Amino acid sequence: xxxxxxxxxVAAALFAGQAVADQATLDNLIAAGVVLTEEQAAEIGxxxxxxxLDAIATLVAASPEQAAAIVQAAVTAxxxxxxxxxxxxxxxxxxxxxxxxxxxxxxxxxxxxxGVSAGGGQGATTTSSAPSVGGGGSGSTSTASPN
Numbered sequence: 001x002x003x004x005x006x007x008x009x010v011a012a013a014l015f016a017g018q019a020v021a022d023q024a025t026l027d028n029l030i031a032a033g034v035v036l037t038e039e040q041a042a043e044i045g046x047x048x049x050x051x052x053l054d055a056i057a058t059l060v061a062a063s064p065e066q067a068a069a070i071v072q073a074a075v076t077a078x079x080x081x082x083x084x085x086x087x088x089x090x091x092x093x094x095x096x097x098x099x100x101x102x103x104x105x106x107x108x109x110x111x112x113x114x115g116v117s118a119g120g121g122q123g124a125t126t127t128s129s130a131p132s133v134g135g136g137g138s139g140s141t142s143t144a145s146p147n
Contacts, residue, residue: 022048028073034059034066053081057088060100064093068103075107082108 026045029036036044040059047055056074060067071089075082086104090097 022046022052024077025052025074028077029059029070032069032073034069034073035063052078053084053088056085057092060089060096061092064096067093067096068099070103071100072103072107072110075104076110079108079111 022045026041029044030041036059040055040062044052044055044059052074056070060070063070067089071085074085078085082104086100089100093100
């Protein structure tokens with residue numbers, strides 16, 4: 001019974017993590033002031049992997065003047081897809097290639113700092129130490145470094 005519960009818990013956590021990442025992309029786009037239709041917002045919120053890249057490319061193609069903001073927001077939420085996001089965005093708006101490259105770099109920096117693009121912040125991450133086996137743990141709360 002425990003194995004089944006643990007397996008289900010791990011599976012749920014994996015799927016929940018992807019849903020949070022998709023929501024983070026959508027939240028970053030909104031925070032960056034990117035204008036989205038309800039359909040575009042729903043598509044990006046539900047997309048993952050290649051579907052997310054396709055949705056970003058479609059959004060950039062529809063609004064090339066917003067390409068830099070779109071790329072920075074997407075890379076901040078998905079730093080592991082940075083190169084792919086930059087590639088699909090550049091293909092969708094080749095005239096914006098320099099701005100897209102700069103935005104991808106800014107998005108990576110924001111992701112490394114743990115922030116959200118467009119001036120938003122995710123806030124401080126707190127950690128709490130667990131008591132030691134002997135009961136002498138401090139249990140103090142401190143702000144974690146974003147590095």
